[in-house]
Amino acid sequence: MKSAIPKVLHEISGRSLVGHVLAAARELDPENLVVVVGHAREKVTAHLAEIDPAVRTAVQEEQNGTGHAVRMGLEQLGGGVDGTVVVVCGDTPLLTGATLAQLAATHQADGNAVTVLTAEVPDATGYGRIVRDEASGAVTGIVEHKDASEAVRAVREINSGVFAFDGQLLADALKRVRTDNSQGEEYLTDVLGILREAGHRVGASVAVDHREIAGINNRVQLSEARRILNDRLLTAAMLSGVTVVDPASTWVDVTVTFERDAVVHPGTQLHGSTHVGEGAEVGPNCRLTDTAVGAGARVDNTVSYSSQIGAQASVGPFAYLRPGTRLGVKGKIGTYVETKNASIGEGTKIPHLSYVGDATIGEYSNIGAASVFVNYDGQEKHHTTVGSHCRTGSDNMFVAPVTVGDGAYTAAGSVITKDVPPGSLAVARGQQRNIEGWVARKRPGSAAAKAAESASRQVDGEG
Numbered sequence: 001m002k003s004a005i006p007k008v009l010h011e012i013s014g015r016s017l018v019g020h021v022l023a024a025a026r027e028l029d030p031e032n033l034v035v036v037v038g039h040a041r042e043k044v045t046a047h048l049a050e051i052d053p054a055v056r057t058a059v060q061e062e063q064n065g066t067g068h069a070v071r072m073g074l075e076q077l078g079g080g081v082d083g084t085v086v087v088v089c090g091d092t093p094l095l096t097g098a099t100l101a102q103l104a105a106t107h108q109a110d111g112n113a114v115t116v117l118t119a120e121v122p123d124a125t126g127y128g129r130i131v132r133d134e135a136s137g138a139v140t141g142i143v144e145h146k147d148a149s150e151a152v153r154a155v156r157e158i159n160s161g162v163f164a165f166d167g168q169l170l171a172d173a174l175k176r177v178r179t180d181n182s183q184g185e186e187y188l189t190d191v192l193g194i195l196r197e198a199g200h201r202v203g204a205s206v207a208v209d210h211r212e213i214a215g216i217n218n219r220v221q222l223s224e225a226r227r228i229l230n231d232r233l234l235t236a237a238m239l240s241g242v243t244v245v246d247p248a249s250t251w252v253d254v255t256v257t258f259e260r261d262a263v264v265h266p267g268t269q270l271h272g273s274t275h276v277g278e279g280a281e282v283g284p285n286c287r288l289t290d291t292a293v294g295a296g297a298r299v300d301n302t303v304s305y306s307s308q309i310g311a312q313a314s315v316g317p318f319a320y321l322r323p324g325t326r327l328g329v330k331g332k333i334g335t336y337v338e339t340k341n342a343s344i345g346e347g348t349k350i351p352h353l354s355y356v357g358d359a360t361i362g363e364y365s366n367i368g369a370a371s372v373f374v375n376y377d378g379q380e381k382h383h384t385t386v387g388s389h390c391r392t393g394s395d396n397m398f399v400a401p402v403t404v405g406d407g408a409y410t411a412a413g414s415v416i417t418k419d420v421p422p423g424s425l426a427v428a429r430g431q432q433r434n435i436e437g438w439v440a441r442k443r444p445g446s447a448a449a450k451a452a453e454s455a456s457r458q459v460d461g462e463g
Contacts, residue, residue: 001218006040008090009047010216012226013233014253014271017216018044019051020093020229023254026052027097028086028104034076035090036060036069065185066161067177074171081167084108087188089161091216093225094232099207100162106205107164113200114170114192116142117162119210127158128189130204139202142189146182157206159189160213164205169195229254237264242276245283259295277311291321294329307339310346328363342373345388357381358400362388368412369394387422 001007008018015023018035025033033052037044038060048055058076060069070087074080084104088095099117107115116139118130128142129152142159143152173194177186196202207213216222233254234247241260244250249266255273262276265283270276274288277295282288284301291304294311301317307325309315314332324341327333331344334351342356345363350356352369358381359373365386373384374397382400386392390404393412404410405422414428439449 001222006043007216008044010222012093012222013229013251014255015093016047016051017093018048018090020254021088021090021095022048022052022055024095024097024100025086025088028100030086031083032056032077032081034058034073036073038063038069065179065183066188067174067186067190070170070188071174071186074167074174080171083167085165085167085170087161087163087165089215092161092213093216094212094214094228095162096212099212103162103164103205106203110203111201112164112203113166113195115164115203115205116192117160117164117207117213118157118204119160119207119213120156121158121210122156124153124156124158128161129153129155130157130159131155132157139192139204140196141193144181144187144189158213160207161215162213163188165191166200169200173198250283286316322357359384359386359398361386362390362406364388365390366392368392368396368410371396371398374399 001010003010009016022033033054034056035048036058041059045057048057056076058072060072084107086100086104103115103117116130121127126145128144129148130139131141131143131152132138133140145153170191173191176194177190179186181187192202211228214221214225216225230251231247233252234244234250237258238244240258242258243263245264246266250264250268252270253272256270257275259276259278261279263281265281267285268283269287271288272290274291276282276293277297279295280293280297282293282299286299286302288299288304290306292308293299294309294313296312297309297314299309299315302315302319302321304321306323307321309327310329310331312330313327315321315327316335318336319333320338321333322338322340325339326343328344328346328348330347332349332351333339336353337350338355340357342359342361344350344361345365347364348361350367354367354369354371356367356373358375360383361367365388371392375381375384384398384400385403387404387406387408389407390409392404392410393414395413396410397415399415399417402416402419404416404420405424407423408420409425410416410420411425411427411429414426416426416428420426439452443449
């Protein structure tokens with residue numbers, strides 16, 4: 001990956017690579033879930049504790065192969081397990097719980113000692129090949145690409161690295177795995193031959209979609225997996241009643257949810273726990289993270305983090321909702337408006353060019369254009385409260401802490417530093433003073449002076 005970030009911690013669609021694998025494995029409701037960690041294990045273990053605190057970890061001090069890794073995992077469980085052990089790779093984010101369930105069901109139904117998940121791929125370069133008995137079709141072994149003959153390399157059925165084992169037979173076979181291969185490692189795939197030679201049944205479960213088993217080894221493959229997973233998520237959304245106008249330019253995380261008749265316009269990114277309510281429209285060109293969009297709301301050209309947008313509300317275009325924004329039903333946050341830690345009541349409008357931070361605004365109020373809630377004194381943040389049915393003038397500064405009572409008005413251009421009683425008009429600005437003839441004296445001969453002189457003549461009736 002050419003990265004300071006461990007491979008399995010790279011993210012697509014709102015989860016790390018290992019996070020996707022854990023989510024698929026959890027769908028089997030396993031009695032134990034163990035992740036074998038080695039390289040950069042401190043970072044990986046810390047991440048696992050965040051996303052799945054119940055997971056157990058086993059340390060592989062030296063990377064001596066896949067068989068050695070599985071031995072470390074079994075040792076974490078006391079050396080052996082009664083029942084089925086499913087082994088998966090940590091870098092296969094497209095693997096689904098349904099495919100793992102199919103693998104486990106096939107393993108159980110066929111009474112296999114080991115069942116390997118396989119797939120037929122267009123290009124098998126680099127993968128271990130599945131070798132079958134020509135007469136019966138039974139799996140006789142897996143040969144790594146680097147150890148394969150030309151005839152075996154022509155095989156397109158590959159090993160996914162995902163297996164279901166009889167737990168006790170696996171523990172015993174791992175003790176007999178040799179290291180006489182090109183890498184000098186313990187290959188987990190050698191267990192198949194060991195069990196077969198001992199007279200046990202080896203089977204296979206073929207994945208319906210070969211892309212599920214794709215491992216990620218570089219940024220190109222990461223990008224390809226992201227596209228596949230995103231298409232999968234959008235397809236599911238559309239089949240559930242969501243309109244996605246342009247899937248090619250729309251990106252969603254696995255944790256995003258929708259209600260029917262939601263519409264997502266082009267150029268939109270939906271991340272985290274974002275939820276789009278029934279009939280709501282989002283986009284074009286929105287990036288919403290951990291944001292709840294109420295039914296029938298409209299959000300256009302907006303960036304939003306950890307915010308709530310009420311039903312039938314309107315946001316944007318070109319709005320910025322920072323964490324803690326709560327917009328009420330039928331409320332409006334308009335063009336070039338930024339909000340933060342602000343509770344905005346039902347029907348209240350902040351239409352243009354304003355900053356509202358650390359504030360509570362009641363119902364059906366209107367905040368005039370170019371207003372600023374001055375919440376920071378250089379050391380502390382302070383709160384502003386504006387009541388219900390208020391009308392504040394354009395170019396107002398509300399210097400917190402300050403309260404504007406219900407039904408109050410403030411005049412345009414006012415700097416509000418004192419509380420405004422309910423029903424009052426607050427005027428906080430200097431008196432206008434006109435200095436006659438200033439342009440003629442200070443800017444003689446200028447275009448402005450000539451225009452003023454012409455206007456004066458017209459007023460005086462001189463033509």
